[in-house]
Amino acid sequence: xxxxxxxxxxxxxxxxxxxxxxxxxxxxxxxxxxxxxxxxxxxxxxxxxxxxxxxxxxxxxxxxxxxxxxxxxxxxxxxxxxxxxxxxxxxxxxxxxxxxxxxxxxxxxxxxxxxxxxxxxxxxxxxxxxxxxxxxxxxxxxxxxxxxxxxxxxxxxxxxxxxxxxxxxxxxxxxxxxxxxxxxxxxxxxxxxxxxxxxxxxxxxxxxxxxxxxxxxxxxxxxxxxxxxxxxxxxxxxxxxxxxxxxxxxxxxxxxxxxxxxxxxxxxxxxxxxxxxxxxxxxxxxxxxxxxxxxxxxxxxxxxxxxxxxxxxxxxxxxxxxxxxxxxxxxxxxxxxxxxxxxxxxxxx
Ligand SMILES: NC(=O)c1ccc[n+]([C@@H]2O[C@H](COP(=O)([O-])OP(=O)(O)OC[C@H]3O[C@@H](n4cnc5c(N)ncnc54)[C@H](O)[C@@H]3O)[C@@H](O)[C@H]2O)c1
Ligand SMILES: N[C@H](C(=O)O)[C@H](O)COP(=O)(O)O
Numbered sequence: 481x482x483x484x485x486x487x488x489x490x491x492x493x494x495x496x497x498x499x500x501x502x503x504x505x506x507x508x509x510x511x512x513x514x515x516x517x518x519x520x521x522x523x524x525x526x527x528x529x530x531x532x533x534x535x536x537x538x539x540x541x542x543x544x545x546x547x548x549x550x551x552x553x554x555x556x557x558x559x560x561x562x563x564x565x566x567x568x569x570x571x572x573x574x575x576x577x578x579x580x581x582x583x584x585x586x587x588x589x590x591x592x593x594x595x596x597x598x599x600x601x602x603x604x605x606x607x608x609x610x611x612x613x614x615x616x617x618x619x620x621x622x623x624x625x626x627x628x629x630x631x632x633x634x635x636x637x638x639x640x641x642x643x644x645x646x647x648x649x650x651x652x653x654x655x656x657x658x659x660x661x662x663x664x665x666x667x668x669x670x671x672x673x674x675x676x677x678x679x680x681x682x683x684x685x686x687x688x689x690x691x692x693x694x695x696x697x698x699x700x701x702x703x704x705x706x707x708x709x710x711x712x713x714x715x716x717x718x719x720x721x722x723x724x725x726x727x728x729x730x731x732x733x734x735x736x737x738x739x740x741x742x743x744x745x746x747x748x749x750x751x752x753x754x755x756x757x758x759x760x761x762x763x764x765x766x767x768x769x770x771x772x773x774x775x776x777x778x779x780x781x782x783x784x785x786x787x788x789x790x791x792x793x794x795x796x797x798x799x800x801x802x803x804x805x806x807x808x809x810x811x812x813x814x815x816x817x818x819x820x821x822x823x824x825x826x827x828x829x
Contacts, residue, residue: 485593486546487815488555488586489808490579491518494563494572496793498598499526501805506552507532510809513546513816515539515592517579519559523552526565530801541582542591555582565799568601573608576600580616584623587784594785594819596811599793602660614660617779620786628677630685630780631656632754633764633790635771636810639690652744652770653690653754654763655682655697655780666759670702670715675723679756683732685780686753689818695753698743699724699736702758706739720758773804776811778818785818787811 489511492498499522505511507527516523524536534552539545541555557578561571586592597616605613613619621629634653657678658669679697686695700706701720703713710717720737727734735752742748743755744766757763767775768790775790789807797803 484544484546485591486544486553487514487812487819488583488592488595489514489516489812490583490595490597491516491523492579492598493568493576493601493604493793494519494522494559495565495567495569495798496599496601496795497798497803498600498793499523500530500798500801501789501803501808502598503527503530503532503534503536503552504801504803504805505809505812506547507534507550508805509549510812511547511552512549514596514812515546515553515555517541517555517557517582519575520554520556522559522563523554526799527552529565529799542586542589555586557582566795568604568795570604570608573605573610576605577610577613577619580619581623584620584784588624594787594815596808596815597786597788598808599789599791601793601795616786616788617659620779620782624782624784626781626783628681628781630678630681631659631777632682632685632780633767633775633777635767635775637771639776639810639814652749652767653686654767655754655756656758656760656763657756658759660760663759667702667713667715670719670758672719672723672726675699675720676727679723679727679732679734680730681781682754682756689778689780689821690753692753694733696733696735696751697754697756698738698748698752699734699756700740700743700758700762701737704739704741706737773806774810776807776814778814785815785822787815787818 520538527534536552539553547553583595617631632655637651638653686692702715707713707716716737724734777788779786
């Protein structure tokens with residue numbers, strides 16, 4: 481990795497808030513040493529619409545030119561059709577995925593230090609001809625050719641691990657066993673293999689990426705009251721408890737399965753470094769309650785650094801200049817730290 485490779489920001493769904501939160505950070509000087517990936521014309525139009533004083537300039541993908549105060553450098557990917565803010569168009573699905581592919585290729589070829597993703601709209605990508613798409617996390621797993629990844633969201637306070645164990649209500653790390661799938665399919669997807677693989681990756685990266693020497697992970701049950709000894713569901717007895725016993729035998733500090741309704745209370749969180757939730761809304765509803773807009777998403781288990789925002793495309797806010805860019809800033813700061821840790825040094829971190 482060259483010592484002046486930029487950090488890449490994919491600008492996400494073009495009709496959503498991704499382009500403008502990227503521009504807002506650039507205008508604030510928070511995108512220095514970074515490059516946006518998206519349609520240059522779209523970014524110029526959106527900057528003009530928002531009245532941002534910013535030069536939006538194109539550079540060749542792979543070049544070392546990076547943004548500076550008042551200047552946003554863009555690696556161009558062409559929109560397939562023009563965009564109206566707030567109005568989805570499935571014709572642009574391929575454009576969104578192309579921005580991701582450019583970022584992955586650049587990270588893997590050593591032309592970039594890390595990638596940070598602005599939000600995309602899963603549904604419009606599926607409708608645009610990519611029926612198996614379910615989210616960045618799963619797409620990146622496949623694009624990078626790895627078997628398993630972990631979605632971890634953490635609030636700003638918990639991202640930079642001077643303190644590891646839980647400190648207070650806005651301090652939370654939540655990882656997921658299952659990610660983007662219908663609730664009806666969740667119970668079948670919570671398997672012994674899935675829990676053990678995800679837990680190992682989580683424990684490894686809490687050590688390697690967050691500097692937590694002996695991570696303690698609290699694991700949610702799947703069913704109400706963690707199954708009530710099998711009376712309210714058998715997944716705890718049949719799957720989760722055996723998986724946690726195997727993990728403990730390997731030396732992992734995993735607690736549970738604990739009833740998810742009370743796990744997220746101070747008494748239970750006090751000695752914990754991360755919570756492992758069984759499904760998306762079990763964990764992320766709490767995380768977003770604790771710190772929506774002040775948290776970031778990281779994909780563990782990839783051969784590259786990828787972080788993201790904690791929110792979606794917020795279509796009703798697009799083009800109005802009122803979206804909060806803070807989570808993108810948190811994701812950028814995290815990506816910079818993790819890239820530096822991996823030796824993907826950036827210019828003047
Ligand atoms: N990282 C990602 O790519 C990502 C993350 C979450 C959701 N999504 C996708 O986004 C789409 C919309 O999802 P949703 O409606 O469930 O969630 P959303 O986060 O887009 O919106 C939820 C609520 O939060 C508000 N909001 C979101 N971001 C905001 C910001 N930066 N500033 C101020 N208010 C903000 C919205 O206006 C809305 O009221 C879906 O397609 C979903 O899959 C993508
Ligand atoms: N699960 C994420 C959230 O709710 O914030 C979001 O859907 C984004 O996931 P990907 O990073 O996999 O697109």
